[in-house]
Amino acid sequence: MEIKTHREINPKYSGVPLAVETDKFASVILELTEEMKADEKGLVHGGFIFSAADYCSMLAVNHPNVVLAKAEVKFLKPAVVGEHIVFEGIVIEKNENKRTVEVQGKNEQNEIIFTGKFYCVITPKHVLD
Template identity: 50%
Template sequence: MNIITHQLIDNELCGKPVMVENGKSQVEYTTTSRMAADESGLVHGGFIFGLADYAAMLAVNHPNVVLGGADVKFLKPVKAGESVHALASVESVSGKKQMVSVTVSRGEEVVFKGDFACFVLEKHVLG
């Protein structure tokens, strides 16, 4: 795994990469009580989106990749303490734009699906 993007990501908040290779990635984490939105332990969707977004960035794996947009569906709730993993795959490349499909699962159960429009810029977005 030679990761060359998003190198300062907090793995507790966005997940730990377990595979990055040739337009694909897998990222996983165990949700925590800090991610809960209410007393029931419902994990705020932003944390699931963050996991999926990070997996998409790793699938592209370029120092200047940024997210341009996403079409996502939250399919099942996630509770604090549950482990989830994201699988991402680059589906198409057209110039600077790469479309990445991401699925987040809890075990075998899919909880989130998304298509991420990622752009590889000539220089860093803040440069």
């Protein structure tokens, strides 16, 4: 499993890669911690869920210059501190330098809590160069 993109991302907030198949598939696991909670009941802020799903989509493409251009997402069930969410991303469309990745996030009961389409672009050089 060679990771070619987002190599300095913090796994504490964006998840730990489980599998990477360049330009095909990736999976990431995110442990939901106290730092992520939005309220006293332990509801996890959706931004952390989105971050892990986005990271999963980047890994599915796995190119050093891949960036996110657009995302269409649905939060289907709440996520709670203490859970582990597994995200799986599949590249469903390739068009020159563009990729579309479908991502699902599932809780430990195998319930889908998140779905999304991530529209990625591979730039000729790093976006900050």
